[in-house]
Amino acid sequence: METQSLTIHVKKIEKSKIEQVDFNNLAFGKNYSDHMMYCDYIDGKWQTPQIVPYGPMEFSPSTKVFHYGQAVFEGMKAFKDDAGRVHLFRPEENFKRINKSSERLAIPEFPKDYFFESLETLLKLDHEWVKPGQGNSLYIRPFVIATEEGVAAAPSDAYRFMIITCPSQAYYNKPVKVLFAEKYSRSADGGVGYAKAAGNYGAQFYPTNIAKSKGYDQVIWTDAKTHQYLEEAGTMNIFFRIGDKLLTAPTSDRILDGVTRKSVIQLAKDNGIEVEVAPVEVERIKNAAKAGELKEIFGTGTAATIAKVTGFEHAGDEFTLPKMEVEYSELMKKYLQDIQYNRVEDKNNWLHPIEK
Template sequence: MNTPISKKINIQKVDKSRIDQVDFDKLVFGNVFSDHMFECDFKDGVWQNPTIKAYGPLTISPAAKVFHYGQAVFEGMKAFKDEEDKVWLFRPDQNAKRINKSAARLAIPEFPEDLFFEALTTLVSMDREWVRKGPGNSLYIRPFVFATQAGVGASPSTEYKFMILMSPAQAYYTGDIQVEIAEHYSRSANGGVGAAKAAGNYAAQFFPTNLARERGFQQIIWTDASTHEYLEEAGTMNVFFRVNDTLLTAPISDRILDGVTRKSVIDLAKRDNIAVEERRVLVSEIVEAAKNGSLKEIFGAGTAAVISPISAFSFQNKTYEIEKQEDSFAAKFKKELTDIQRNLSEDPFGWRFEVV
C-alpha cells in the first residue's frame, strides 16, 4: 500500500535539523516536535496553498472563531521504524476518514483525502530520522483543523487551517492504571459530538479527571449521560472488559469514538477465536463480575496508549482490585498489534502502510 508523492505541495526545507538537541531517552509525550509541519488554508470555498515548512509559531487573529466557538477537530496516529530502517504508518486510511467525519459534525469543510495522504507521507519521509527504532518508540502524528476567520458572530467560520505536527514519543502510560467509574459527570450525550474527535470533548474531561486524580485514580471510565448505568469509554481510550474468556466493549454510537485501536483489537480477537460482544455493558454486571471473580481484565485501547491494563476500579467509593492474569488478553493484543506496527510479524489485515 504505497502512494506516489507529487510535487504540488510547496516544500520549504529547514537549513539545519534540530534533532541533535533532543534527548530521545527523556521524552515527555507531546512536548518535542520534529523539524517540519504541514499547513493548508481554506479560503474562498477551496483548500489552497498546501505547504511544508519549519515547525514554528503561527500568527492568528484573537477574534479567530476557534477561540470563541470551538470549531476544532484532530486526529492521532503514529509512524514506526523497523530494524531495516523502513518507516510504517498504521491504518492511516482510517484516520483520513475519521477526521472528515469529525469535521462534518462541526460544520468544518472536509479535507481532500488524496492531499491528506500526500502531505502525511511527504512530511513523514522528510522527518524520518525522528522515527526511532525499538519497543515503545514511535513518531506521534497530530493532524488537526481549526476555524481561523476573524469575527465573533455565532456562525460557522468561512476560513480554516489544516495542519499536521509530529512528535517523537515513547510509552504514553507506564505500568497499570487505576480508574474511577463516573457517577455524575459525562463525556458525551445522545445527539452530541462524542463520536467526533472534537477538541472541546477533551477540555470537558479535564475537570472531572482532576477530581479523580485527587482521589488517587489516573483516569475515569465514563458512563452514559442519561442513567450512569452503562460503561462507555475510559479517559482518552476505548475500554474492554474480559469476563471469564469473553471480551466485552460498548458499541459505537454518536457518544463513543470509533477508535482505530479498538477496531483492530476486535479484529485480532476474532482471528484468535476469542469471543467478542459489542454491546451495552452495565456497571452492575462488571461490579458483580469483580465480586464473583469472573472479571479477569479491564484494559484501555487507543493510539497514544496502545493497550493500557487497568489494575483496579472504584465505584461508589469502593475499590475493586483486578488480579493479574498469566494469559492476559491485554498483553497478547499489545504484542500482536505492536509486532504488526513495527513490521515484526505478518500483516494479514493489510494495516501497514510503508512511507517511501
C-alpha cells in the same frame, strides 16, 4: 532551500534540532519534529499545502476557533521496522474519521490526495525522527481549526488544516486505576461524542482532575441518561475480560470509533478469543468482580496503545483486579505491535509504507 512538488510547497529547515532531543527520556508531546504542514481553506477551496519548519503561527484575537471551538483532530503513529522502513498504521481510518468529525462541526472536508501526499512528504523529510525499537514511534497529530476573524456566532468561512509530529514512547508507563463516573458525562445522545472535537477533551479535564485528587488516573465515563452503562475512558476505549471473553461497548454517537479498538477486536477474533460488543452495565462488571470472574480491564488508543487497569471504584466500592498468568492485554499488545513494527505478516493490510 525551497522546492516545488505537484501539489505541495516545501520549505526545509536550515538545521535539524534532532540532536537536542534525548530519545531515551521522552515526555509525551513535548518534543516536535523539524517540519509541519499547513493548508488554508479560503474562498471556498483548499489552497496548496505548505510544509515549513516547525514553529509558532500568528492569529488574531478574534479568530473564531478561540470563541466557538470549531476544532477537530486526529492521532496517528508511524513506526520504523528493523530494516529501517517507515510505515503508517491504518491511516485510511484516520483520514475518514477526521472528515467525519469535521462534518459534525460544519468544517469542510479535506481532500484525500492532499492528506496522504502531505503525510508522506512530511515523513520522508523527518524520517530520522522515527526511531526503531520496541515502544518507539512518531506520533502524528493532524488537526483543523476555524481561522476566520470575527465574533459573530456562525460557522467560519476560513480554516487551517495542519499536521505536526513528535517522537513518542509509551503514553502510560505504568498500569492505571480508574473511577467509574456517577455524575459527570463525556457526551450525550445527538452530541459530538463520536467526533474527535477538541471540546470533548477540554470538558472532561475538570471531572478527571477530581478523580486524580482521589488517587485515580482516569475516569471511565457512563451514559449521560442513567449512568448505568460504561462507555469509554478519557483517552481510551475500554475492554473488560470476564472469564475468557472480551467485552466492549458498541460505538454510537456518544463513543469514539477508535482505530486501536477496532484493531484489537479483529486481532482477538483472528486469534480465537471471543469478543462481545454490547452495552456494558456497571452492575455486571461489579458483580463479575465480586464473583472473581472479572479478570482484566484495559484501555486502547493510539497514544496509549494498550493500558492495563489495576483497579476501579464506583459508589464507594473499590475493586482490585487479579494478576493473570496469561493477560489478554499483553497478548493484544504483542499482536498489535508485531504488525506495527512489521515483524509478522500483515494479513489485514493495515500498514501503509512510506517509500523513501
